[in-house]
Amino acid sequence: MAFGVLLALCAAVLMGVATVLQALGARMETVGGPVRAMLRWPFLVGVGVDAMGFLAEVVALRSVPLFLVEAALASSLAVTAAVAAAVLHVRLRPAEWGAVFAVCCGLAVLAVAAGHEGASDGDARLRWVTLGTSVGLVLLGWVVNRCLRRARAAVLGGVAGLSFGLTGIGVRLLPDDITVTGVLTAPTAYAVAVSGLGGYLLLIEALRSGSVAAATGAMVIGQTVWPGVFGVVWLGDTTRPGFAPLGVAGFMVSIAGALALARFGEAEQVAPTGAGAAGGPEGPGRPEGSGEPGKQGQVRPRGDTEDE
Structure with missing residues (x-):
């Protein structure tokens, strides 16, 4: 422990x-x-x-x-x-x-x-549901990214968090005595790969879509709350x-x-310091829709103030 x-x-x-x-x-x-x-x-x-x-x-x-x-x-x-x-x-x-x-x-x-x-590692049906859910979340994120305009960063961040949470659940559902051959045939092993990579790509799109704070805040909630509840209710934590x-x-x-x-x-x-940072007003360090450099959604270099 x-x-x-x-x-x-x-x-x-x-x-x-x-x-x-x-x-x-x-x-x-x-x-x-x-x-x-x-x-x-x-x-x-x-x-x-x-x-x-x-x-x-x-x-x-x-x-x-x-x-x-x-x-x-x-x-x-x-x-x-x-x-x-x-x-x-x-x-x-x-x-x-x-x-x-x-x-x-x-x-x-x-x-x-x-x-x-908890001592439970789920049954075969739960493992297949986990794999199906991991694929479904990636598809949901793709639809959101294509169709949603308002609050897209927060929604994509939330879906990314759900995917990351599913990665942890997938690891827990792997049997304790699993072998290398067993990993290759375990649905939850593929769920871990799909949800981990899919969540990472969705988070990147969320950060590109707007506020870092909105995307990351939604991701934190999605990544922590539902896996914790799942572990208590279904896995016996x-x-x-x-x-x-x-x-x-x-x-x-x-x-x-x-x-x-x-x-x-x-x-x-982080925005490059100095007046001539590459990319101009929309250069590196300023995500689309994040507002002025140095404001919310970016790590502010020392010396900037809220009044600048």
Whole structure:
């Protein structure tokens, strides 16, 4: 149990640091566009760190309740905010430091209250439903991206969060004694691949469609709430006896703190400093529809103020 909690926290730290590294790589490339930015060493290291975080998440999901792992992953926004303040020279307001503190406190309470993961790994029908749902969410995201205009960033972010949550559920539904051959024939293994990749692509489209804060906030809610409920209702995840109210409180506080830090959900959107940043008014670092540079939806470099 303790090892699983540690791995969940490690996954959050690794993913939060990876976001900042990818942001650093994006800031180093102001002319060549996103493709060349992806070839910068900080971005490549960030991808590797992100992969390590995913592996830690997978192992944690096999030993602790879903609601704890998903809340820990949402807390990676607090890690991103804290590291961005030091590495990217981003100014955090007092309320944002308070949100970081709230995330830490909520996770500490949740870790104390969490019990053991449920013993159930579902039946064959549930595994096939999981695969079908993963495909359905990707198709839903495609329809939303094609047809919806208003609030598209938030809706796409929410669907991406549902897909990420389904990734965690798919990992939990893999049998404990599964072999390499079994993975190749397990519907939930394909559900993990489809929902993970699909959620990532949907999140990218959400961030391209509008406010980073709206997209990331919706993603956090979709990624945490329904997998936690699913784990309790269908997989038998529990808190310690008598600790259920404390667990609910810790979960809500950590998620509320993460939502308050939603603007750090995609730190790659950092705007290059200087008047002659490539791309002009609509250049890198300013997502479509995000408003003025330095406002909501972007990580603001140190020195900018709300009045500028």
